[in-house]
Amino acid sequence: INAYLCGTFYEKSKFKLIDIEKKMAQEDVFKKLVSHCKEYGFVFPSSDIYDGLGAVYDYGQMGVELKNNIKKYWWDSMVLLHENIVGIDSAIFMHPTIWKASGHVDAFNDPLIDNKDSKKRYRADVLIEDQLAKYDDKINKEVAKAAKRFGESFDEAQFRSTNGRVLEHQAKRDALHTRFAKALNDGNLDELRQIIIDEEIVCPISGTKNWTEVRQFNLMFSTEMGSTSEGAMKIYLRPETAQGIFVNYLNVQKTGRMKVPFGIAQIGKAFRNEIVARQFIFRMREFEQMEMQFFVKPGTELDWFKKWKEIRLKWHKALGFGDASYRYHDHDKLAHYANAATDIEFLMPFGFKEVEGIHSRTNFDLSQHEKFSGKSIKYFDPELNESYTPYVIETSIGVDRMFLSIMSASYCEEQLENGESRVVLKLPAALAPVKLAVMPLVKKDGLPEKAREVIDSLKFHFHCQYDEKDSIGKRYRRQDAIGTPYCVTVDHQTLEDNCVTLRNRDTMQQERVAISELNNIIADRVSIDRKSTRLNSSHVALSR
Ligand code: GAP
DSSP, X not given: OHHHHTSGGGGSOHHHHOSHHHHHHHHHHXXXXXXXXXXXXXXXETTGGGTOOTTOEEEOHHHHHHHHHHHHHHHIIIIITOXXXXXXXXXXBOOHHHHHHTTHHHHOEEEEEEBTTTOOEXXXXXXXXXXXXXXXXXXXXXXXXXXXXXXXXXXXXXHHHHOHHHHHHHHHHHHHHHHHHHHXXXXXXXHHHHHHHHTTOOOTTTOOXXXXXXXXXXXXXXXXXXXXXXXXXXXXXXXXXXXXXXXXXXXXXXHTTOOSSEEEXXXXXXXXXXXXXXXXGGSOSEEEEEEEEEEEOTTOHHHHHHHHHHHHHHHHHTTOSOGGGEEEEEOSSOOTTOSEEEEEEEEETTEEEEEEEEEEEETHHHHHHHHHHOOOOOEEETTTTEEEOOEEEEEEEEHHHHHXXXXXXXXXXXXXXXXXXEEEEOOOGGGOSOSEEEEESSXXXXXXXXXXXXXXXXXXXXOEEEOOSSOHHHHHHHHHHHTOSEEEEEOHHHHHHOEEEEEETTTOOEEEEEHHHHHHHHHHHHOHHHHOHHHHHHHHHHHO
């Protein structure tokens, strides 16, 4: 558990982790993380005093700061670092025909199946994905057992390609995967049900295989706008922010005098009536997206797709959680608008999960809006002296999933040398909600006044907290638990020499620094470009 909690987890090879004990440890970590989020003001269930509202959450006083910092990290990396990307903020309500044109009214569906005994509803594709994961688990367990038995001399690749049981599980997994991908691609609901029957998948609640047919269920929330004598207009809460960019693309291109290739970025709320809403803020009904649509010349889209895949992975890795925490997952089934798609997955406490999607959306959306609106939205290319409908590469990341990945990678329980333990959030300093806590050693002798002086000189530059209650040890623990990277203690000596003790959250080491130097020291250590210098150059180089 400690290995997981303290980050060494990421350095271990994957197969060694996936045994039952570790899985339980990970579930345990996840539960602890959820309660930590509530206890320290990061995330609360929505409508808490009314017992919550399914898959809807509120961000508390710490959560909103972390969330804002994540959004700033993304926004700056897109809009500040790229001369050819600009931002917009479009409305959530849009003309309903937009969702007809985009295909969401007809095709934004989940295949659902009910268990007749428990009356519980499931996504058929998720039941089958869970079954695939079970085969993976079986294989990984065999590998882990063998690794333990053979120790240092273990050759994993050879074992995987020769061991009878592994090969048997792998063959079943591959056959299921092929059949599943085909059923999804064909939109064959009967075949999805048949797979569930053939694989003998049972309802986790009733334990029975008494399944209904598979039906499609549209994920968009709708409401009504206006009330005229002819009746109100049915409108939708946007299920993605992307369409707000597409319908504004020509407004931005013309008013901003943008030349292809160029991008439009947007951060905003999206809504989906998710049926399988679980795992805390991983799958929500109201969530936030950070999306960027990059408009390119037809025929160049797959090159740009490759570039954006690289850029986006670098952005994630620059946070310093370790390369082994990320992987790409290329899609078998492409959405109706895409000619290539991949996910960037992060190793959450419940396995590798999608955090960001990168899609080559062709010219589908723009062409559809052209068709449905009857207006030309072609781009005139002055270099080619011709008009065309640009192709689009989309990068789309969920703020809440990013938040969850950062919290789970940062949450850490440590045993200290003095026998005590602490919970510390090792958040990247640039993202931490509070950058600096200022504490008088005691509540008398002019130390609180001096500490106030220090905080007053810094609070315009960083989010600071003043804390004078309880022992210094307890105050450090409170700041560790919310991930504050630095604490400053004002003591009697400070009144003499204008120096304070600066304590580092991760190493717990202390140094004596002059108050006049504090601003520079903290600014240097918590600034976003300190961590992402490499990222800056790669962004600029790749996006031109
Ligand atoms: N415009 C493309 C699009 O919306 P998507 O893969 O459906 O693509 C993009 O969503 C990202 O939005 C996902 O990678 C995920 O991070 C986030 N996301 C999607 N559904 C979500 C949900 N129900 N709750 C939280 N985040 C979600």
